[in-house]
Structure formats: structure tokens, C-alpha cells
Amino acid sequence: MNHPVEQSVIQLLGGLLLLTVFVMLSIRRIFTMIRVFTVQGIILTANAVFVGAISGEEHLFLLAFFTLVLKVVVLPVLLFRLIHRLRLRGDVEVVVNVPLTMVTGILIVVFASSLAAPLTMMASTISRGLIGFGLSTVLLSFLVILSRRKAITQVLGLLSLENGLLFSAINATYGMPMIVEFGVALDVLVGTLLFGVFFFQIRESFENLDLERLEKTWED
Amino acid sequence: MSGGAGSVLGSFFQIVLVGVLGPLLVGWVNWVRGVLSNRKPPSVIQPFRDLFKLFRKETIRPSGTSALFGLAPYVVFSAMVVASLLIPVVSTVSGGRAMGDAIVLVGLFALARVFMALAAMDTGTPFGGMGGRREMMVGFLAEPATILVLFTTYLLSHSTMTGVTSEVVREGSVLPTPSLVFGALAYFLILLGENSRIPIDNPATHLELTMIHEAMLLEYSGRNLALMEWGSSIKLLLYLLLGISFFLPWGMSGSPGWQGDLLALAALGGKLVVAGAALALFETLMAKLRIFRVPEFMTLAFLLAILGFLSHFILEV
């Protein structure tokens, strides 16, 4: 472990990632939320680059490049355009009881870390301490999806969930085999496009993107 | 500096230093804010002029107030002076005198706050009561976060003594660890809340519905007001000093000796200039929050503190 600078930067990136999810939990403006998502992409890219640089795993650079293209450029541009065309720019979402969500979030972090603790012991990667943060990000994004009512914020939660997975994969095992990564990237892209189509259809049918009524089962 | 006499001298020097630097810092922040908002800034020593003027003015005690009202300014001011002795200013080892316990520090600040709020309520005016209540609310939310930040630093140094923590951080690597970064961020938010800065309160106005700190001082005049204002400016300075000694102690002197102290003093001056300017910049950029959003703001501070606390266990074991 003779890379104190990089190690410290990587740990910091992990903390920042966790912070972005907490920001997502508490943020009101949808526009800002996409920015936060972009920041997550940057964090992931930087993480892949640093881990790649220390470990010498070259495919991580490739992964970093794809992350940069997909999550910092393509997806945010798509989402921003979508928001623009749906005229959601200034949209604000009512977030219920932020402090309670935060406390739940903190408990989730504790839970995820204790779950990941044995893994951390076994891992041989240089950034193994971050597995817990990766899992926390996954579970917190789940909380984002649960606590949101708007379609687009739920999607952002889902994308952030995916970011958490990628982050865990990079730090636990230096990324998954390339074939899997490609498949995942493809799925994410297609999925987001599909969301876009959905948004328009939902908007046509409901006049807004609020999924409040989805909560109650409208069956029978 | 060593030995009993040196220690007393050192303490005296520190009190004087803090007493002078406090108003100077407020003047500096106001000056930068003035420049940033394209106004003709007040002179940096304006706070001294204000204090000087207030000390010469007649002190009026509103009728119907109890002795508490008159007592509060002295309690507040002396709490701050005592607190200033507990924080490492130029050196982490101040002449054999063990630096104070951070928990005591929090207690001293709380003491000052309680007296301030009680005195404000003592006046019986609506504004006083409102200000006192709001101040207590902010304090109530900020204190747990403060304690958590202190615990985080404790985890690093295994001591709540400010000098020890400062020394440990100074001796350690310059690389930021996540727990310290989060702790510092949380601490910054706490600093804003505790010192009634924007976005929690605006120290520059007396806008009725939003003010917190000023609402408590409305009935004070003359020497009492001067003591209160002076105490508040020292409090801001102390928060900055504590932050510097916990999160940016590099440049402090680690061993007794005049040369080291002088160098550290210069470094301290530089840090305070930068910190004050940064504070002013932040305040210029931010808008004041509605009072209902204040709890959320302080929750954020608490959250950051907890994240720092947790990341120590998760990442740095």
C-alpha cells in the first residue's frame, strides 16, 4: 500500500459518492438532481482511473472511458433534453420528511457497512474499504426510488443504483469481466431511451409525470 | 515560554490576541463583503470604533428587567475569554499549559447562549422572546452535530483535549482523510449556524421577521451592548480558530520557542485572512434561508458529521 495520495483520493471519492446520494435524497429540484447524477458519473470515472492507475488493471481505463462517455455525457444530455422538451425545467418535487429519510439513510449506511465488513476483510483490492460504500449507495438509491413520486426522479434513483453497482464492482474486484460490463452499459442505455419514450406516453395520458396514483392498487 | 510565569504571560498574551483579533476579523469580513457587493466598504477597524463609542455611551436598563439582564453581558464575555484559553492559537503546546477539553468548550458556548437567550426573554418584548427561542432552536440542532465532529476528531487522536488533537493532525500526513473532510464540512455549517451568519441569520440587518441574533440584543445599549458585540466577535474568531486547529493545523508551532511562535503567528494571520474572505464570499453568494428550512440545514450538518464519524470506522480501520 505505497500509494497514500491515490488511496486517500479514492477514499474521498467514496465519501463523495455517498454524499451525492444523500443530496439526491433531500433535493427538491429535478434539474439539480440530474446535475448530481452527472457528478456521480465523474466520481465513478475518477475512481476507475485511480484504481486502475494503482492496480495496473488496464481495462479499468477502458471502463473509465465508457463511464465518462455514457454517464457524464450521453445520459445527462439525454435527460436534460428530455426535461427541456417536457418543459420540466423548473419542476419542483415535494419531498416528504427529509430528516426522517436522512436518519433512515444513515441506518442503511451502518447496515450496509456491517454487511460488507467481512467482504472487506477478504478482498485483495487496494480500495476494498469502499465495498461498504458501494452497497450503501445501492441501498440508498433504492430509498430514493421509494421516497419519490415523479417518474423522472425514480429513473434517476435507478440510474444512481446502477452507479452504486458499478462502484462496488470496481472496488471489490477491479470491475466485472468486460463482456458483462458491455451488456450492462447497453441495457442502461436502452433502458433510459425507453424511459424517455415512456415519459412522453405517460405525459400524454396523465398530463403530468406524477405517479401518486400508482401507489394505490387501482385493481378491483 | 516555560514555567509558571511564562505560562501566565502566555495566557495573558493569548487573551489579548483573541480580544484584538475578534473585532478585527469581523471588520475584515465586512470589508470583503462590502467590496464584493460593490459598496464602498467600511474600514477594517470599524468594529473597534463602534466598540469604543459604545463603551463611552450611557447604559440604559429597560424597566421591568431583572438582574439577569445586567449580568448576561458579563457572563457572555467572560465565557468567551475563558474559552479562548482552551483553544490552541499559535502553538499546540502552550508553555506546559495543557490545552482545554473540547467538551468544556462546547459547554462554555452553551452557557453563553443560555444567558443570552434568557436575558432576551427577560426583557419581555416579543422580539426578544422570539430571538431567544430561535437561538435555542439553532443551538439545539447544532450541538449534537458539534459533539459528533468532536467525537470524529477524538477517534483520530484518542483525546478530546484540543491541543492533543491539533498536534496529532499536524504531525499526521497532509492528506485529507474522508472523516476529516466530512467533519470539516459539517463544522463549517455549524459555524455558520452558531454564529448567526447567512444563510441562517443575517448579521447585517434588523429585519424583524427573520433576525435571530440581533433580536436578542435589541434592548441592550452602551457598555452592555459593547460587551455582547465584542463577545460575539470573539465567538466567531474562536470557532474559526478551533476549525483551523482541528482541520488545518499545519503551520502551527509544535514546540516551545519564540521563533516558532512568531512564524506560527504569521501563518495564523494568513489563514484568518483567507478564512474571513472565504466566509464573506460564501455569505455574498448565498441567500438567507427561510426559518422553516433552518432545521434542514442543521440536519445536513448533522448528517455530514455522522458520515465523517462512520467513514472513520468503515474506511480507516
Added chain:
Amino acid sequence: MDILATLLIPLSAAGVLALFGARSWAPRFNVVASGMVFLSALEVARHVSGKGIFALSNQLFADDLNIIFVVLTGLVATTTSVFSVHYVRFEVERGQFDSGRLRLYHSMYQMLVFAMLLGLFSNNLGLLWVALEAATLSNAFLISLYRSPKSLEAAWKYFVLLGVGIAQAFFGLILLYFAAEKELGPGGMALLWTNLNQVKSHLNPQVLLLSFIFFFVGFGTKVGIVPLHGWLPDAHAEGPTPASAILSGLLLNVALYAIIRIKVLVDGSLGVSFTSGILIVFGLLSLWVAVFSMWGRKDVKRLFSYSSIEHLGIATLGFGVGGEIGTLAALLHMTFHSLTKSSLFFLVGTVSQWCGSQKFEGIRGVLKYTPFLGWSLILSVCAILGVPPFGIFTSEFLIFDALLHWSPWAAPFLAIALAVAFGVLMKRVLELVAGETAPSGPLPSFSRVPVGIHLFLVLILGLGLPSFLWGWYQNAARYLLGTL
């Protein structure tokens, strides 16, 4: 080579149909493509016998276990495409499908078949995950096809819930790779099931335990295991009927298949009792919740979607009980359920097209006005309820038997649930077919072939499995248990 052919046919058909899906020959082309998939699957099956065959540098494989599902997928996809010809014609006449939707529908149909086959054939567990996700996406298109508010909501729910679920499975995958990397070294080879199967006893049990939990939550969402079943009734009720048939008959199977693959690995490291416990508990839970939710449903397709949850629960239970009998019975159960349930959806879909409603109160007099529909509906319900001599009786009986042997405490739960299901479903379906008033709408044309084939198979196989089939299933069960 055969494996690749089986995969390429639906993929290229999806491409062709994306362009020409609105032509008049498109539905028939769909049938031909599906039929070719079926034949190709049979060809693969002929070669498997005992030892697996591989393709694409071991990334794809066919062995005793997945070939059963591949053939089943080919068969049901073909019969469903036959049904779909008439279904689509009627919907076009009704003005529901314009050319864009037809193209989308046909290409997504083939895409879904492709994704399922890819998932079944994948030796690489990562690829399996990707395929399941792809199946989710194409199915979401199908569910939202009608663009009605309800179908959009159903598709959205499906999408978000499964997205979250499958992400959990991905974390399981990361953990599995984490454990495997130590034994097999980094790189794509560490996720090959065949490789993992060889070193499974060396994998770290603690990691695998966590991994299985994540996999179970993730793929369990896709199976519709209670309490992760929220999306399932909506998705079934709102999509076009052929999609419901495929979803219930095939896609749920593929997800359960994925769980079983993981279970084999985890059992090798942890011993059987851990996964068995989980599967038994959640199998029973699904069974019970589904059975009692059937009470009071007003929508026909929704009613039968709960029945799908019930039967997948029974199959999960079977795998949980384990042993050769339990596993074999569960495999049989999945097969029979897939055949019966898809035929039920064909019938129910036709009936509701006819009556112009999926609600119970809108459907009456089926037996009187179309005896074929009425009788086959009754027969199909008997089959799904496990009335002898239909195949489901055999599989349920075997599972019950295995339960009595290995976990007798669970046997009464199964028996009670089955009895309740019998009462509820029988009553509701008799309501449908009885009655004197004729449905208002025009009777849609329909093909008797798909329903005929499915019912015939379930009946014949229930009366007696041919020895080569029995051998097949026995091999698969033994293969799963590692006793082959």
C-alpha cells in the same frame, strides 16, 4: 452451431419484423420464425444427451437442465405465435393496432424469445443477467403496447420494480465473481457456470451466502415470489394476451431457472439446508398469499396471474424440498404449468376479446354460444387445479410426497392452499362459462390448434411420461443434485 442458430433465428426475425412487422405476412412470418426456433431447439436437444455442448468459446452451453426449458420455450413460443395471428387480426379490426404498434409488437415478441433463449443458453452468469434485463426491457414494451393509462402504469411499475430487483441480482453477481476470482482468476472465465460448478466446494461460504440472498431477491422479483410480486398481476392484465401467455408460461420459468443455477453453486459451498430453507419458506408464502388473493378478483387475466404466482410458488417449494423426487417434480411442474397456463391465457384472451371486457361481470354464456371455448376453458382450469389425470396432478402429488418425506410440517400448508385454490377458481370459472345471455361483440376467429396441443400434451404426459422424457427429467434432476 445449433445453439447459435437457435439464437440467431429470433434475433434476425426481430430485425426483419421491426422493419416489416406491419405487412400482412408478418404474423405468419412470426409463426414460421418461432417454429424454426422450436425445430432448432429440438436439434440441439438431440445432441445434448448426457454431456453438454458449448458454443462461442464456452460462453453458451446446453446441458440436461437448460435444454428442457429451451425446448419448452420453442414450443410455447410457436403455439403462442399461432394464437397471435388471430389475436392481432382481431385487434387490427378493432382499430387498436396501427402499423407502428404492429412492428413494435412483432419485433419485441421475437426479441423476448431471443432474450429468454440467450438467458437459458448462457453459461456465463453475467450474460444470463444481461439477458434477463433485456427480456425485462422488451417485455416492458409489450406491456405498454396499448398506451392506455393503466397499461402505462403497469409497464412503469414493471420497469421500476424489476429494475430495482435485477440490480440486487447484479450485486449478487459481483459477490459471486468476488468469490470466484480467488479460485478461477480474474476475467470472463470466472463467471462460467461450468467452471464455477467444478470449484463450488472451494468458494467462500460467507460470500456465497450473501450472494445467494441478493440473487434470490433479484431474480425472485422476476419470478414474482411474494412479497416481490407487486408488478405481476398488473403486467399480466394490461399487456396483450400473447405477451401474458409468454410472460406467465416462459419468462417466470427462466427467472426461476436462474435461481436454481445459483442454488447449485451455493449448495456446493454451504450445504443444501440454507437455500432449501429459503426456497421452502418463500415458496409457501407465495402459494398462500396468491391463493387468498384470488378471492374477489374482478379481472379474469388478473385472477390467472395470481394463479401463476401460486404455481411458481409450488415449483419453488419443490426445489426447496429437494431430493431427486422434489427436484424432478418441480421441473415437471414448471413444464406443465407453462403449457396449461398459456393455453388458459389463449382462451381467456379470446373470450375477453369477444365480450369486449376482461371483467368477470362482462363475460357470460361462453359455454352456450361457443361450446369449444367453454369446454376447453373448463378443462384447462381442471388441468391447472391439478385434477387427475392432468400432468399437474402428477407433479403436485410428487411434491406433496417429497414434502411428507423431508419436511412433513409443510405438507398440510400445501394441501390446504391447493384445496382453497380449487374452490375459488372452480367457482369463478363456472360463473364465466354459465349463463344464457349472449356476449354482445362479434366472435373473434381463433385457432383451436394451440389450445388443443397444450391440453393434449398436459393430458397425455399426465397419463404417462414416455420413458425418454422421464429419463430426460431424471437426468436433469440428478444433474442438479450432482448425483449424475
